[in-house]
Amino acid sequence: xxxxxxxxxxxxxxxxxxxxxHKMEEGKAVIAxxxxxxxxxxCYIETWEGEYVANSGLIVSPQFRKGGVAKxxxxxxxxxxREKYPDAKLFGLTTGLAVMKxxxxxxxxxxxxxxxxxxxxxWAGCQxxxxxxxxxxxxRKNCLCTAMLFDPKEHAVVEEVTKEFAKRKPVxxxxxxxxxxxxxxxxxIDRNGGRKLKMFFFNLLS
Numbered sequence: 425x426x427x428x429x430x431x432x433x434x435x436x437x438x439x440x441x442x443x444x445x446h447k448m449e450e451g452k453a454v455i456a457x458x459x460x461x462x463x464x465x466x467c468y469i470e471t472w473e474g475e476y477v478a479n480s481g482l483i484v485s486p487q488f489r490k491g492g493v494a495k496x497x498x499x500x501x502x503x504x505x506r507e508k509y510p511d512a513k514l515f516g517l518t519t520g521l522a523v524m525k526x527x528x529x530x531x532x533x534x535x536x537x538x539x540x541x542x543x544x545x546x547w548a549g550c551q552x553x554x555x556x557x558x559x560x561x562x563x564r565k566n567c568l569c570t571a572m573l574f575d576p577k578e579h580a581v582v583e584e585v586t587k588e589f590a591k592r593k594p595v596x597x598x599x600x601x602x603x604x605x606x607x608x609x610x611x612x613i614d615r616n617g618g619r620k621l622k623m624f625f626f627n628l629l630s
C-alpha cells in the first residue's frame with residue numbers, strides 16, 4: 425500500500441501488518457484473488473465515532489489493474505459495510521478520479537470536510553500524506569482530496585421517492601399521453617381553422 429501511494433505521489437495512513445491482519449480476523453476486509461489463488465487486491469473497513477465508516481487501504485496488484493478489480497472490491501466492501509453498519513455514514517477522501525467515479529456510482533456525493541468525522545485519530549492518519557501541510561494550513565477545512573459521503577438516511581428517502589414514482593409511473597404515462605393527444609387535436613383544429621381563415625380573406629380580396 426505504501427509503495428503504491430509513493431508511486432502515485434500521495435500519502436497514506438500507515439498501518440502495521442498486525443493491524444491489517446486483525447481486520448481480516450474480524451471479518452472487516454475484502455481480499456480479491458484470481459482463479460489460481462494469486463492475490464489481486466485488498467480493502468478494509470475503519471469505524472470512527474461509531475457513526476462513520478471508511479473503506480480504507482484499497483490496493484490492486486499491478487498485474488490486475490485496469491480490469492475492473494478495484495470496482496469489484498469497492499462494491500463488495502461497500503456491501504459489507506452496509507451489512508455490518510447499516511445506519512453509519514460511509515465516507516472517503518481521495519484524489520483519484522477513478523475512485524471518485526466508483527464512489528459516485530455507489531451513491532456517494534461530494535461534501536465539505538465539516539460533514540466528515542471529526543475524530544482526531546482519523547485526521548492524525550493524514551500526517552503521512554505529502555499534502556498534510558496544506559490540510560493543516562486550511563484548518564482541516566479543505567485539501568487536495570475530494571471528500572465523498574454516503575448517507576443511508578438520505579439514500580433511503582431517495583429510494584422511497586423512486587419506488588413511489590415507479591408505482592405511479594403508469595398513471596403519469598397515461599396522463600402524458602392524454603395531454604399529448606389533446607394538444608395534437610387542438611393543433612390540428614387550429615391549423616385547419618387557419619387555412620379556412622386565409623381562404624376567406626383571399627376570396628374577399630378577389
